[in-house]
Amino acid sequence: MTKYFFFFLLSIISFFSFGIENEILINQNSLGHSISNQAIICEDKEGIITIEQLIENSNQNGNFEFLNHEVSNMDFTTSTFWIKFKITNQSHFNDFIIETARPITNIAVFYEVLNGKILNAYANGDDLSYNSKKVLNRKIVFPLNLSKNESRDIYIKLKSDGEVLTLPLIIHDKESFHIVDSAQQFQNGIYYGILLLIVVIYLFFYLFLKDKSFLYYISYVSAIFILQFSLDGYSYQYLFPNTSYLANHIVLFSASLTMFLLLQYAKSYLNLKSKHPKSNSIFNGFQITILILGGLSLIPGVIYQTMYPLINGFSLLSILLILFTIFKINRKGSPVCGYFSIAFTVFIAGAIIFILGNFNIIFDPIISQNALKISSGLEVIILSISMATKYRDMQNAKERIQAEALVNLTEKNKLMDNMNHQLEIQVKERTFELNNQKEVLEEKNTEILSSIQYALRIQQAILPTCDHVETILSDYFIFYKPKDVVSGDFYFVEETHTNDGNKLALFGAIDCTGHGVPGAFMSIVGNSYLRQSTQEKDVNSTGDVLDFLNKGVCKTLRQDKDGEVIRDGMDAAICALNSDTNELYFSGAKNPVYIISDTTLDGAFINKRPPITNNDNSLFLSEFKGDSHPIGTYITSDLKPFSTHKIQLKKGDVVYLFTDGFADQFGGEKGKKYNVKKFKQFLLDISQQPLKVQHELINKEFMDWKGDLEQVDDICIIGVRV
Numbered sequence: 225m226t227k228y229f230f231f232f233l234l235s236i237i238s239f240f241s242f243g244i245e246n247e248i249l250i251n252q253n254s255l256g257h258s259i260s261n262q263a264i265i266c267e268d269k270e271g272i273i274t275i276e277q278l279i280e281n282s283n284q285n286g287n288f289e290f291l292n293h294e295v296s297n298m299d300f301t302t303s304t305f306w307i308k309f310k311i312t313n314q315s316h317f318n319d320f321i322i323e324t325a326r327p328i329t330n331i332a333v334f335y336e337v338l339n340g341k342i343l344n345a346y347a348n349g350d351d352l353s354y355n356s357k358k359v360l361n362r363k364i365v366f367p368l369n370l371s372k373n374e375s376r377d378i379y380i381k382l383k384s385d386g387e388v389l390t391l392p393l394i395i396h397d398k399e400s401f402h403i404v405d406s407a408q409q410f411q412n413g414i415y416y417g418i419l420l421l422i423v424v425i426y427l428f429f430y431l432f433l434k435d436k437s438f439l440y441y442i443s444y445v446s447a448i449f450i451l452q453f454s455l456d457g458y459s460y461q462y463l464f465p466n467t468s469y470l471a472n473h474i475v476l477f478s479a480s481l482t483m484f485l486l487l488q489y490a491k492s493y494l495n496l497k498s499k500h501p502k503s504n505s506i507f508n509g510f511q512i513t514i515l516i517l518g519g520l521s522l523i524p525g526v527i528y529q530t531m532y533p534l535i536n537g538f539s540l541l542s543i544l545l546i547l548f549t550i551f552k553i554n555r556k557g558s559p560v561c562g563y564f565s566i567a568f569t570v571f572i573a574g575a576i577i578f579i580l581g582n583f584n585i586i587f588d589p590i591i592s593q594n595a596l597k598i599s600s601g602l603e604v605i606i607l608s609i610s611m612a613t614k615y616r617d618m619q620n621a622k623e624r625i626q627a628e629a630l631v632n633l634t635e636k637n638k639l640m641d642n643m644n645h646q647l648e649i650q651v652k653e654r655t656f657e658l659n660n661q662k663e664v665l666e667e668k669n670t671e672i673l674s675s676i677q678y679a680l681r682i683q684q685a686i687l688p689t690c691d692h693v694e695t696i697l698s699d700y701f702i703f704y705k706p707k708d709v710v711s712g713d714f715y716f717v718e719e720t721h722t723n724d725g726n727k728l729a730l731f732g733a734i735d736c737t738g739h740g741v742p743g744a745f746m747s748i749v750g751n752s753y754l755r756q757s758t759q760e761k762d763v764n765s766t767g768d769v770l771d772f773l774n775k776g777v778c779k780t781l782r783q784d785k786d787g788e789v790i791r792d793g794m795d796a797a798i799c800a801l802n803s804d805t806n807e808l809y810f811s812g813a814k815n816p817v818y819i820i821s822d823t824t825l826d827g828a829f830i831n832k833r834p835p836i837t838n839n840d841n842s843l844f845l846s847e848f849k850g851d852s853h854p855i856g857t858y859i860t861s862d863l864k865p866f867s868t869h870k871i872q873l874k875k876g877d878v879v880y881l882f883t884d885g886f887a888d889q890f891g892g893e894k895g896k897k898y899n900v901k902k903f904k905q906f907l908l909d910i911s912q913q914p915l916k917v918q919h920e921l922i923n924k925e926f927m928d929w930k931g932d933l934e935q936v937d938d939i940c941i942i943g944v945r946v
Contacts, residue, residue: 247309247310247311247312247375248262248263248309248310248311248312248395249311249312249314250311250312250313250314250315250317250320250370250395251314251315252315254395255315255317255395255396255397255400256394256395256396256400256404257394258392258393258394259393259394259395260307260324260391260392260393262309263307263308263309263393264288264289264307264308264309265288265289265305265306265307265308265391266288266289266305266306266308267298267303267304267305268303268304268305268306269303269304271303271304271383273304273306275333275335275342275345275379275381278306278308278379279337279340279342279377279379280340288306288308298384298388298389298390298391299388299389300386300387300388300529300532300533301384301386301388301389302383302384302385302386302529303383303384304381304382304383305381305382305383305389305391306379306380306381306382307324307378307379307380307382307391307393308377308378308379308380309377309378309393310375310376310377310378311368311370311375311376311378311395312370312373312374312375313370313371313372313373313374313375314372314373315372315397316372317397317398318369318370318371318372319367319368319369319397319398320367320368320369320370320395320396320397320398321359321365321366321367321368321395321396321397321398321401322334322365322366322367322368322378322393322394322395322396323363323364323365323392323393323394323395323396323401324364324365324366324380324382324391324392324393324394325364325382325389325390325391325392326364326387326388326389326390326455327350327362327363327364327455327456327457327460328350328387328454328455328457328460328472328475329348329349329350329364329382329383329384329389330349330350330351330383330384330385330472331347331348331349331351331352331381331382331383332347332348332349332364332380332381332382332383333345333346333347333348333380333381334346334347334348334366334378334379334380335378335379335380335381336368336376336377336378337376337377337378337379338376338377343376346358346366346367348364348365348366349364349383350457350460350468350471350472351468351472352468353465353466354460354461354465354466355465355466361405362456362457362458362460362461363405363457365401366380367398368395385472385528385529386528386529386530386531386532387475387532388532412456412458415452415601416449416452416453418601418604418605419445419446419448419449419601419604420449422442422445422604422605423442423445423446423449426438426441426442426445427442430442436492437489437492437493440485440488440489440492440493441489441493443485443488443489444482444485444486444488444489445604447478447481447482447485447486448482448600448604450474450478450481450482451475451478451479451481451482452600454474454475454478455475459471459474459475469524473521473522473524473528476518476521476528476531476532476535477518477521477522479518479535479536479539480514480515480517480518480521480535480539481518483514483535483538483539483542483543484511484514484515484518486542486543486546487507487510487511487514487542487545487546488511490507490546490549491504491507494549494550494553494560496549499558500549500553503549503552506545507545507549510538510541510542510545513538514535514538514539514542517531517534517535517538518535521535547569561613566606570599570602570603570606573599577599682748686714686747686748686751686752687714687715687751688715688716688717688718692717693717695719696717696718696719696729696731697717697729697731697944698803699915699944699945700731700915700942700943700944700945701915701916701918701919701941701942701943702715702919702940702941702942702943703919703922703923703939703940703941703942703943704939704940705885705923705926705935705938705939705940706938706939707885707935707936707937707938707939708741710741710743710744711743711744711747711938711940712735712736712737712742712743712744712746712747712938713733713734713735713736713743713747713883713885713938713939713940714734714736714747714750714751714940715731715732715733715734715940715942716730716731716732716733716734716751716754716755716798717729717730717731718730718731718754718755718758720758720800722764723761723764726802726804727802727803727804728800728801728802728809729800729801729803730758730766730769730798730799730800731798731799731801731881731942731944732754732769732796732797732798732799732881732942733796733797733815733881733882733883733940733941733942734747734750734754734794734795734796734797734855734883734940735794735795735796735815735883735884735885735938735940736750736793736794737793737794737856743938746794749776749777749780749781750773750777750794750796750855752776753772753773753776753777754769754773756772756776757769757772757773760772765800765809765811765868766798766799766800766809766810766811766866766868767811767865767866767867767868768868769798769811770796770798770811770812770813770855770866771863771865771866773794773796773855774813774855774856774863774866775863777793777794777855777856778856778863781856793854793855793856794813794854794855794856795813795814795815795854795855795883795884796812796813796814796815796850796854796855797810797811797812797813797815797816797817797850797881797882798810798811798812799817799879799881799944801873801879801944801946803946806872806873806874806875806877806946807870807871807872807873808870808871808872808873808879808946809868809869809870809871810848810850810868810869810871811850811851811866811867811868811869812848812849812850812851812866813850813851813853813854813855813866814850814851814852814853814854815850815881815882815883815884816847816848816849816850817847817848817850817879817880817881818845818846818847818879818880818882818904818907819845819846819848819871819873819877819878819879819880820843820844820845820846820877820878820880820907820908820911821843821844821846821873821874821876821877821878822842822843822844822876823844823874824844824846825844825846825871825872825873826871826872827848827869827871843908843911843912845904845907845908847904848869848871850866851864851866851867873946874946875946876945876946877945877946878911878915878943878944878945878946879943879944879945879946880907880941880942880943881941881942882940882941882942883937883938883939883940883941884937885935885936885937885938885939885940886898886903886922886926886939886941887899887900887902887903888936888937889926889929889930889935889936889937889939890930890933890936891928891929891930891931891933892929892931895933898929906925910922915943915944915945918943919943922941926939
């Protein structure tokens with residue numbers, strides 16, 4: 225109903241209106257110039273008028289009115305506009321191009337009418353695919369063929385989705401149009417080439433100097449490039465020829481991005497964050513707002529249409545904010561670079577003209593539309609000079625700092641020369657003293673090494689020889705590896721007889737407190753008392769042996785309850801083997817005994833430690849723990865006696881005594897301790913090998929585990945096969 229009512233109203237008004245003569249003559253004076261002021265225009269706010277209705281009422285022009293300017297500006301609008309004129313060819317050309325509207329106009333439809341019939345209809349605008357254009361050009365252009373003195377009625381339908389609608393109407397002969405268009409393309413190429421050159425040059429400045437203001441500058445210039453590229457219709461032509469959404473929305477989004485980057489560049493160049501924090505906060509607020517508006521511009525419909533005046537208005541405020549901030553900083557006595565101020569003044573003038581033209585305050589669209597391109601081009605050229613000046617200032621500051629550093633370095637060198645001279649004198653004096661001390665130390669060191677070597681000979685003399693051991697133990701090995709030259713660990717092998725006449729092989733592994741020379745002294749004391757114990761009639765068990773040793777060590781070191789307590793002692797494991805009955809007697813001061821057999825042994829479950837089996841469960845490692853107190857300490861007011869374990873063995877069983885040096889060694893890939901659990905499993909794995917081979921395997925395992933690390937303690941391991 226609305227459609228028919230509007231048409232009825234149009235007809236009534238047209239009936240009572242006078243006709244408007246709007247014939248345009250094509251001649252030398254009209255070609256290449258806008259003749260829109262000779263055409264008539266009708267605004268269709270509802271978008272319901274059709275070409276058929278206009279042709280039917282072609283003699284009544286009541287709703288149409290003449291355009292007042294050669295290039296009229298329809299402001300921000302979503303209305304549909306119809307342009308109507310009659311054209312007659314009085315030139316010697318036949319082929320023409322009619323140019324109208326801006327390249328970013330959404331819909332433009334050209335109708336060529338003769339005697340009330342549509343001869344040709346061509347659609348254009350960035351709502352359509354670029355390749356659907358009749359004339360493939362970034363502009364809104366239509367072809368027209370007229371013979372001399374021939375006339376046509378022309379109707380042009382234009383519609384925008386919110387942006388400014390500009391209505392030039394220029395008739396070109398076809399050849400001249402291409403010449404003019406090529407010239408414009410060349411001018412645009414120079415403009416865009418300057419922008420690209422600036423981006424490339426200052427990108428290298430940023431890469432070399434790492435100054436973020438250069439990065440923000442090239443980002444801002446790149447955004448200007450995209451904005452102007454879109455306004456000129458190149459984004460539609462080359463980037464989004466088949467995507468109307470992107471072709472439409474790229475203009476507003478790139479405009480908001482340009483303003484955001486301009487604010488960021490100005491913040492960085494003026495160093496607002498450190499010098500003017502309040503202004504920096506205001507700039508941040510403007511940036512957040514322009515980002516929000518830019519994001520909203522991507523939403524089609526009413527929101528997108530509303531963003532056109534909002535983004536333009538807010539951009540104008542942002543530009544004025546930058547100009548005001550420059551003025552305020554200059555007034556506070558911190559002058560801003562003159563080139564920077566001039567560049568923004570030029571750009572602000574052009575941007576104001578452009579934005580005021582969009583709001584139809586400036587009525588000449590050609591001036592307003594070209595103002596932004598000209599001012600932005602001049603701005604980036606002047607800003608480039610400003611950035612070059614900044615680079616020069618940075619270089620001058622660098623050279624000044626280097627010069628000051630050179631002066632300081634020269635002074636320091638003089639001071640260092642004086643100090644070096646004094647040091648040389650002191651070094652000579654100290655060198656003389658050190659040489660004397662070195663000679664004394666070398667002499668002392670020789671004496672100490674000689675003493676240690678002599679101590680080694682003494683220690684080796686008290687240890688049982690291989691010949692002596694072989695007369696007592698038929699199948700055995702002794703792995704003995706001191707950490708230093710002399711050792712705190714020692715082994716003891718001796719034959720003894722009990723009071724009831726039993727012959728026993730007595731053997732043990734003893735770990736004295738410390739290692740090196742202190743440990744060696746302790747080993748001599750311990751070995752002496754162990755030998756003496758074999759001659760004592762009251763010593764008839766391994767427990768008695770450790771008791772005798774304990775009393776002797778305490779007496780020798782004066783560790784009585786009335787004297788000063790010395791925390792030196794021994795950990796020991798002593799065994800006595802009766803080869804006739806295969807009975808083994810064991811006593812331990814903190815150290816255990818391991819026995820590997822194919823059966824479990826009675827008493828091996830002490831302290832709830834069951835035997836450990838090898839992988840195929842054919843062998844068992846039984847552990848008998850020693851007493852918890854070491855040799856050389858009192859328990860309350862008396863020496864606590866050591867217990868004796870009697871263990872029945874059988875042929876083939878292997879007995880192992882040892883100190884803690886092997887299990888405590890650091891090594892492996894992670895530098896960790898070897899540990900007792902791994903040591904037990906290793907003994908199980910090699911227990912069936914001949915004991916001489918076991919000695920070699922133990923040495924290889926130790927060296928492989930230790931690697932390049934230092935040996936942490938003395939090592940003594942004794943293996944005896946029954």
